Amino acid sequence: MSADVSPPKRPLTSLWRLRRYLRPYVVAMVWMFIAAAGATGASIVVPLVVQRVVDGPVRHRQPGGLLLLGALALLLGLVEALLIFIRRWTQSTTSLQMEYAIRNDLYAHLQRLPMSFHDRWQSGQLLSRVTTDLGVIRRFLSFGLIFLVVNLGTYIVVVLLLLRLYWPLGLVVALSSVPLFLASRKFTRYYLTISRLQQDQLGDLATLVEESAQGIRVIKSFGRRRHMGGLFHAGARLVHDTGVAKARLLARSWAEFDAVPNVTLAIVLVGGAYAVASGGMTVGGLVAFVSLQLMLIWPIDSLGWIIANGQEAMTAADRIYEVFDVQPSIVDGPDRLVARQAEGRLRFDAVSFTYPGADVPVLRHIDLEVEPGETLAIVGVTGSGKTSLVSLVPRLYDVTSGRITIDGRDVRSLRLDSLREIVGVAFEEPTLFSMSVRENLTLGRPDATDEEIAEALSVAQAEFVYELPWGLDTRVGEQGLSLSGGQRQRLALARAVIGKPRVLVLDDPLSALDVHTEALVEEALARVLRDTTALIVVHRPSTVALADRVALLRDGVIAAVGTHSELMATVPEYRAVLSAEAETSRVDA
Numbered sequence: 001m002s003a004d005v006s007p008p009k010r011p012l013t014s015l016w017r018l019r020r021y022l023r024p025y026v027v028a029m030v031w032m033f034i035a036a037a038g039a040t041g042a043s044i045v046v047p048l049v050v051q052r053v054v055d056g057p058v059r060h061r062q063p064g065g066l067l068l069l070g071a072l073a074l075l076l077g078l079v080e081a082l083l084i085f086i087r088r089w090t091q092s093t094t095s096l097q098m099e100y101a102i103r104n105d106l107y108a109h110l111q112r113l114p115m116s117f118h119d120r121w122q123s124g125q126l127l128s129r130v131t132t133d134l135g136v137i138r139r140f141l142s143f144g145l146i147f148l149v150v151n152l153g154t155y156i157v158v159v160l161l162l163l164r165l166y167w168p169l170g171l172v173v174a175l176s177s178v179p180l181f182l183a184s185r186k187f188t189r190y191y192l193t194i195s196r197l198q199q200d201q202l203g204d205l206a207t208l209v210e211e212s213a214q215g216i217r218v219i220k221s222f223g224r225r226r227h228m229g230g231l232f233h234a235g236a237r238l239v240h241d242t243g244v245a246k247a248r249l250l251a252r253s254w255a256e257f258d259a260v261p262n263v264t265l266a267i268v269l270v271g272g273a274y275a276v277a278s279g280g281m282t283v284g285g286l287v288a289f290v291s292l293q294l295m296l297i298w299p300i301d302s303l304g305w306i307i308a309n310g311q312e313a314m315t316a317a318d319r320i321y322e323v324f325d326v327q328p329s330i331v332d333g334p335d336r337l338v339a340r341q342a343e344g345r346l347r348f349d350a351v352s353f354t355y356p357g358a359d360v361p362v363l364r365h366i367d368l369e370v371e372p373g374e375t376l377a378i379v380g381v382t383g384s385g386k387t388s389l390v391s392l393v394p395r396l397y398d399v400t401s402g403r404i405t406i407d408g409r410d411v412r413s414l415r416l417d418s419l420r421e422i423v424g425v426a427f428e429e430p431t432l433f434s435m436s437v438r439e440n441l442t443l444g445r446p447d448a449t450d451e452e453i454a455e456a457l458s459v460a461q462a463e464f465v466y467e468l469p470w471g472l473d474t475r476v477g478e479q480g481l482s483l484s485g486g487q488r489q490r491l492a493l494a495r496a497v498i499g500k501p502r503v504l505v506l507d508d509p510l511s512a513l514d515v516h517t518e519a520l521v522e523e524a525l526a527r528v529l530r531d532t533t534a535l536i537v538v539h540r541p542s543t544v545a546l547a548d549r550v551a552l553l554r555d556g557v558i559a560a561v562g563t564h565s566e567l568m569a570t571v572p573e574y575r576a577v578l579s580a581e582a583e584t585s586r587v588d589a
């Protein structure tokens with residue numbers, strides 16, 4: 001998913017849908033509004049006290065009367081300050097708690113979404129949704145929403161008071177809301193599109209930064225620093241241009257919003273002076289009128305900011321619900337198969353598979369049976385569908401037709417935790433997380449004992465971890481100690497075999513190992529494979545020796561199945577594939 005210039009489709013609905021996160025804080029929100037309304041109420045009363053001061057003690061030259069009214073004004077000021085403190089305290093805690101809850105739910109949802117979703121979405125887009133967009137929503141919930149309600153309330157109350165004080169000028173102020181309404185409508189229309197565009201562009205930029213951080217080795221070794229710099233520059237320029245357009249729109253609208261109360265104020269001053277001169281109004285009345293009207297400047301001025309804030313929150317909510325609305329397609333089945341009692345008979349029954357969104361199937365009518373304890377190697381030229389085939393067993397993707405069974409049970413009928421306890425997996429690209437070696441190893445089996453860890457490390461010939469500065473507690477991965485490709489691969493293999501899963505799926509797990517280490521790993525792995533059903537994608541002829549039988553995959557179809565020697569003797573294509581692979585590995589070595 002990349003930047004999309006179309007405006008969001010249902011922004012208000014998306015924002016409204018977030019109300020369920022507000023629900024636990026309804027009481028706090030009510031207090032917040034009461035405090036905000038109280039503070040504004042206190043500040044509105046002050047001009048009315050001033051009116052009494054001007055028309056009373058000042059006009060009649062009675063300083064004694066000032067004391068009481070002065071004390072009242074002081075009290076009102078103190079009440080206002082206290083209420084503002086209560087509002088700010090409550091709003092920051094509740095909005096941060098809401099942000100925390102939404103962020104946790106969004107992350108959990110992302111983890112539930114299938115591989116096909118992650119294939120389609122840029123990681124930077126997801127990153128910006130989990131960070132920036134949630135921040136925008138928090139700011140709206142903590143400021144925008146409150147000021148929207150409070151300012152609207154202030155506007156209505158003050159206009160009513162003004163009408164009561166002197167209705168002809170009150171009417172002028174009331175009518176000034178018409179141009180304000182028109183200006184805000186125009187602003188809303190453009191701002192929504194532009195803020196969505198900018199948020200999408202920021203997501204694209206985050207993707208670029210992430211990819212170039214991950215691929216820094218390739219960028220440097222190919223001397224592509226300038227090229228990547230150019231790409232970043234172009235992306236950053238887009239964000240800059242959109243930001244400038246957004247700021248100009250805001251500035252223009254701000255000026256329009258600002259002009260209205262100031263023009264109205266000028267009319268009021270002239271009209272008010274005339275009304276006082278002709279006896280329609282007292283001096284105190286005019287002072288109160290003008291003071292009250294000045295109180296409208298902030299609510300009107302901030303209108304642009306509040307609308308902008310609200311619109312950004314709508315866009316952010318829309319972007320978040322785009323993710324929330326994707327239903328996890330790979331979900332738990334009803335059955336549980338106890339890992340210890342599973343036999344591990346694996347069957348592909350007329351399996352076909354097409355990647356979501358693709359037109360052509362990558363696997364067609366695959367029929368395979370792997371007996372408990374048997375090892376089946378998958379061999380085929382690059383792109384023939386080997387990785388796709390093995391990814392279907394742990395349900396990284398679901399078959400398009402046919403079924404895969406373990407002990408006669410369709411994998412889709414099993415609970416995912418049960419399936420993943422039975423199936424251990426290692427892929428060619430060994431991903432390690434920024435955690436300790438132990439945490440990386442026990443990712444799928446948090447309850448693994450030290451003996452099980454030691455056994456797995458011995459199978460994968462990965463005892464080097466004991467030599468690391470803090471042994472099993474050494475932090476590896478992106479933020480930790482850098483390991484070599486072969487070391488990472490051996491850790492990933494150990495992670496797969498830990499706790500002896502009934503079914504082992506290995507996608508070319510030894511590709512990064514030197515010939516000597518590979519031989520040692522194979523020897524140890526052979527012992528594990530005796531009791532485990534295994535499906536191993538194999539490129540090197542030496543690894544084929546681990547397998548009891550081999551299936552040759554050609555263009556997504558099983559072309560031949562048999563023992564290594566049978567296929568070597570009878571299938572020239574098999575010989576060709578393996579000798580080509582052997583050639584490649586010799587060159588690699």
Ligand SMILES: Nc1ncnc2c1ncn2[C@@H]1O[C@H](COP(=O)(O)OP(=O)(O)OP(=O)(O)O)[C@@H](O)[C@H]1O
Pocket residue numbers: 119355358362380381382383384385386387388389
């Ligand atoms: N996530 C994906 N979405 C769409 N098509 C994909 C995806 N992953 C792989 N393919 C396509 O499926 C086909 C088979 O790919 P696959 O990775 O299964 O082949 P392979 O035999 O494992 O290749 P290799 O030996 O190079 O790893 C390829 O044509 C590839 O372009």
